[in-house]
Amino acid sequence: xxxxxxxxxxxxxxxxxxxxxxxxxxxxxxxxxxxxxxxxxxxxxxxxxxxxxxxxxxxxxxxxxxxxxxxxxxxxxxxxxxxxxxxxxxxxxxxxxxxxxxxxxxxxxxxxxxxxxxxxxxxxxxxxxxxxxxxxxxxxxxxxxxxxxxxxxxxxxx
Numbered sequence: 212x213x214x215x216x217x218x219x220x221x222x223x224x225x226x227x228x229x230x231x232x233x234x235x236x237x238x239x240x241x242x243x244x245x246x247x248x249x250x251x252x253x254x255x256x257x258x259x260x261x262x263x264x265x266x267x268x269x270x271x272x273x274x275x276x277x278x279x280x281x282x283x284x285x286x287x288x289x290x291x292x293x294x295x296x297x298x299x300x301x302x303x304x305x306x307x308x309x310x311x312x313x314x315x316x317x318x319x320x321x322x323x324x325x326x327x328x329x330x331x332x333x334x335x336x337x338x339x340x341x342x343x344x345x346x347x348x349x350x351x352x353x354x355x356x357x358x359x360x361x362x363x364x365x366x367x368x369x
Contacts (some may be wrong), residue, residue, distance in 0.1 A: 221342040223349055225362060232359060235350040237339065254258070254278055255339045270362075272340065277329070277368040285327040286329055287365040326362035328353065333364040 220228070223341070228233050229280060239245050252275065259271045259279055271279050306324045332338040332353040357364060 216351070217270075221344050221347050223342040223347075227349070227351070230359060232355055233352065234344055236342065237348040238346055239348065240346045246337060250339065250350075251329075252348075254335060254337070256329075258340060268324045268328060271325070271367050272328040272332070272338075273368045274329065274331060277331075280367055282368045283365070283369075284327060287363070287367065303341045323361075325368050326360055327365045328362050329368050330364045330366050331359075332369070 222279075224234070224236055229269070235248070237247065239247055239250070246255075255275045256272050257275045259273070261269050261271060261279075261281065261284065269284065271284050273279050327357050336353060337350055338356070339348050341347070342349045354363075356362070
């Protein structure tokens with residue numbers, strides 16, 4: 212009898228399990244178009260890190276089928292008592308310079324940077340985001356994710 216291979220939990224799975232937040236672990240590579248039958252491309256979200264022109268990083272989470280509006284993100288950021296007039300995308304390497312971390316989930320829990328999730332996720336009720344490893348994702352209730360990482364929903368896509 213062949214041994215059943217057990218998929219190792221990602222750090223994100225472990226964090227969410229510890230917080231008792233319901234989620235589904237998924238294994239697929241959405242960038243290469245390999246999607247399970249029950250996953251629509253527009254339900255997969257990407258996480259983008261940007262730097263405000265006068266403050267530190269800000270995080271935007273949008274569908275992979277969309278483009279981020281840096282102007283809308285800056286406008287939402289300004290309304291939260293920030294003095295940013297614009298934002299610019301930063302790389303993972305630059306993000307690591309600010310935080311010493313490259314995994315968003317670790318970053319979110321250890322730093323108090325603003326996070327904006329596109330309002331389409333709130334309307335859909337759930338989203339699929341990276342679990343911190345290539346080919347691994349999680350499906351999670353949008354509001355539960357926003358509450359857990361202190362994110363706000365906003366219109367931030369073009």
